[in-house]
Amino acid sequence: MKIGIVGAMAQEVEILKNLMADRTETRVASAVIFEGKINGKDVALLQSGIGKVAAAIGTTALLQLAKPDFVINTGSAGGVAKGLKVGDIVISDETRYHDADVTAFGYEKGQLPANPAAFLSDKKLADLAQEIAEKQGQSVKRGLICSGDSFINSEDKITQIKADFPNVTGVEMEAAAIAQVCYAFNVPFVVVRAISDGGDGKASISFEEFLPLAAKQSSALVLEMIDRL
Secondary structure (H helix, E strand, O other): OEEEEEEOOHHHHHHHHHOOEEEEEEEEOOEEEEEEEEOOEEEEEEEOOOOHHHHHHHHHHHHHHHOOOEEEEEEEEEEOOOOOOOOOEEEEEEEEEOOOOOHHHOOOOOOOOOOOOOEEOOHHHHHHHHHHHHHOOOOEEEEEEEEOOOOOOOHHHHHHHHHHOOOEEEEEOOHHHHHHHHHHHOOOEEEEEEEEEOOOOOHHHHHHHHHHHHHHHHHHHHHHHHHHO
């Protein structure tokens, strides 16, 4: 069994990368794939770069070259569901694009042709992530995570996303693209991210300040998932 892990930024994968024994490195376009062992388990860790295209390129390379049995997307997210605060965990039951619109042809908002409206996460992976998060004493919310090529930093943007997707818990810039690639290759996936900001007017300041905390929280959860898988 090989565990695939995807993070966009160096800060989001650094903790796990530094725990990797017998590490090798492969570069594909803007992506970097680290392979080795973490606590005796075979792991392929992708640093994809930021945004949907970078995530799709990197995830495709990961699946074709490293051939993981499933994929865990880790890192940070903006928390838009009521009650979420910095450091809390969001786990995907499904992911959608908040910036895709082909509704003129009868598709749902966020749905792309030849794809489902939502990319459903693997229930066993999501259940395990929730169990571990609760065991670690984390505050966790599970549900819809929405992706788009924008850093959400205004109440107006949050209001628009919530109007289209009332049940959204977190927003970020890669998860739905990762999920779409996994769907195309029939590889199970789940998104496990920690909140770095609230997506509001203070989001950019909060993100810069709390990204290290979000990376630490999400990495701790993923590390225990590795042990349990």
